[in-house]
Amino acid sequence: KNEVEQSPQNLTAQEGEFITINCSYSVGISALHWLQQHPGGGIVSLFMLSSGKKKHGRLIATINIQEKHSSLHITASHPRDSAVYICAADPDGNQFYFGTGTSLTVIP
């Protein structure tokens, strides 16, 4: 059983569409991370959340601590948003439990 489950595994969208990626976790956390992996494997940290909602440009991340669920939204999607998005639960400020990632392809 995975501590972190993401859905969908693969997602294809038309440019301009609103996108939602979901993450459910079963462990207690101090924070929840959203990461973006580029084709070569490099990872960029998008958000670190412990409650509520955060926004950065066209990206929005929300978390519901009671339901142990987080979502990553992308508004007005663009082909350059194409990447793998990974959710990671952080129990103690140092460890991670990773989801298996959501591969997003945005078609022009």
Place this chain on the structure above:
Amino acid sequence: EAGVTQFPSHSVIEKGQTVTLRCDPISGHDNLYWYRRVMGKEIKFLLHFVKESKQDESGMPNNRFLAERTGGTYSTLKVQPAELEDSGVYFCASSQDIPGGGTVHSPLHFGNGTRLTVT
């Protein structure tokens, strides 16, 4: 199926010593990645193997770090000599290649990490 396993789970060494971390990917996974998280900071990519070849090692911080994947199975990451700033958690992940898969994503499977403390 067995998941990605990493050994050891914890390692405490003194500055100047050598440590070797090991990652056993899921059997049949050609892609193997190393990442690390230095205390409380964001996770950073180190390198990517496809089978035994280094596809991308742009994240390796310096020549004190050496990664190998002989035979395309397990991988080792050696730090020699270790410095204080090398302390952190080192993660390994693996995924399958999907022939002709294009943009279809093969799920990443992460190990539990090795917590390295350099004193």
